[in-house]
Amino acid sequence: MREIHLNYEELFKFVSKEELEERSTAALLARTKLIEKTGLGNDYIGWFNNPFFKEEGVWDEILAVSKQIREQSQVLVVIGIGGSYLGAKAAIEMLGSYFHKPELEIVFAEHTLSSTYTKALLDYLADKDFSINVISKSGTTTEPALAFRLFYELLKEKYGRDANKRVYVTTDPEAGLLRQIAKKEKFKSFYIPSDIGGRYSVLTPVGLLPMACAGIPIKEVMRGAIQAHQDFLASSFWENDMLIYASIRHILFEKNKKIEIFVNYEPNMVYLSEWLKQLFGESEGKEGLGLFPASVLNSTDLHSMGQYIQEGPRILFETILKIKEPTVDFTVPKVRGADDKLQFLEEKTMDFINEQAFMGAMYAHIEGEVPNIVLEIEKVSPFHFGYLVMFFMISCGVSGYLLGVNPFNQEGVEAYKKKMFALLGKE
Numbered sequence: 001m002r003e004i005h006l007n008y009e010e011l012f013k014f015v016s017k018e019e020l021e022e023r024s025t026a027a028l029l030a031r032t033k034l035i036e037k038t039g040l041g042n043d044y045i046g047w048f049n050n051p052f053f054k055e056e057g058v059w060d061e062i063l064a065v066s067k068q069i070r071e072q073s074q075v076l077v078v079i080g081i082g083g084s085y086l087g088a089k090a091a092i093e094m095l096g097s098y099f100h101k102p103e104l105e106i107v108f109a110e111h112t113l114s115s116t117y118t119k120a121l122l123d124y125l126a127d128k129d130f131s132i133n134v135i136s137k138s139g140t141t142t143e144p145a146l147a148f149r150l151f152y153e154l155l156k157e158k159y160g161r162d163a164n165k166r167v168y169v170t171t172d173p174e175a176g177l178l179r180q181i182a183k184k185e186k187f188k189s190f191y192i193p194s195d196i197g198g199r200y201s202v203l204t205p206v207g208l209l210p211m212a213c214a215g216i217p218i219k220e221v222m223r224g225a226i227q228a229h230q231d232f233l234a235s236s237f238w239e240n241d242m243l244i245y246a247s248i249r250h251i252l253f254e255k256n257k258k259i260e261i262f263v264n265y266e267p268n269m270v271y272l273s274e275w276l277k278q279l280f281g282e283s284e285g286k287e288g289l290g291l292f293p294a295s296v297l298n299s300t301d302l303h304s305m306g307q308y309i310q311e312g313p314r315i316l317f318e319t320i321l322k323i324k325e326p327t328v329d330f331t332v333p334k335v336r337g338a339d340d341k342l343q344f345l346e347e348k349t350m351d352f353i354n355e356q357a358f359m360g361a362m363y364a365h366i367e368g369e370v371p372n373i374v375l376e377i378e379k380v381s382p383f384h385f386g387y388l389v390m391f392f393m394i395s396c397g398v399s400g401y402l403l404g405v406n407p408f409n410q411e412g413v414e415a416y417k418k419k420m421f422a423l424l425g426k427e
């Protein structure tokens, strides 16, 4: 039994087995391109044979540095945007506690240019011991560069000459301004291999250092990712959920299902959906092609977006991320004499009720002509998080190749930058 299993039993009303079989040749070819590095964007496939899978020494170094940060600070400010932000945020949300703050508080900066947010964070840190982890692959992105200036100034004001011992840099091994600054100021630094792009970098120090600082056992995360990689390599098409998932997405896109909605039933997985939206949106949305990735959290959104999904334009399909075994469950108590008419829920577990909401919504949406596929995840754990991110990065690479686009570039992102720089008077 795989830790993550794709259940597509309910799909056959929309896609036939023969159609999937037909797509298998192209999907297997896409896998070969990833393995042999012969596809589009092959200079950015370093995440596939991730060098950090074998570098247990780096895992230990990251753990040692996270211990040092925990000893010196109450708060770690993680500065980064896009792929230098969302993976760590997704992991910390999904694997952390809902209401208990970790020993070292992790806050994120300049994933937004909001003046209100930034000033509030600067004020919040004024009376706290803090360290900075600035993350930028290119080392030139405006948002993190600006944040680093602001938070580094605060650090220097507070700690004078010792400020530099509280700065941790994650960037390209050689290129970019941030690498130059790190060398000059002798900041402790980690590297992102040159052939790994931002949104595929969560399993490098980009994601691993903030995760370790939050107390997440990163070795388990890496073991999950390695397992997904092995499962992808070892199995034939009909046993290979990553190839099947990518093929289903592509067939549905061709059948005019232009929007993929990632659905989950756990509030701590909202940022995993945000990470997925970046991964697929930036990888596939080009040359007039690509599914539009969206997300909902149920049953919350069944009371808002549920209406659109049930009866709006039939251009949607749903990919449900279903946790099979909840981290915690409990039984609805029997309350003698209660007049809330909830006797039918008594002595059922809360997760059982959530499960019926999931099945009820799925069957209703299928009746409403919205295809549903379910990714069954055994439980929430660091291992499963690692497996999931590798599962989706591989599926995304295969999906891009099926579509005929380069899933590893993002030239479209430059357009807004040009306009913004012109408005700001940058030469």
Ligand code: PA5
Pocket: 081, 082, 083, 084, 135, 136, 137, 138, 139, 140, 141, 144, 197, 198, 199, 200, 282, 410
């Ligand atoms: O996936 C990508 O490459 C982008 O989303 C980047 O992660 C994002 O633009 C941040 O870039 P950088 O890490 O170079 O600051």
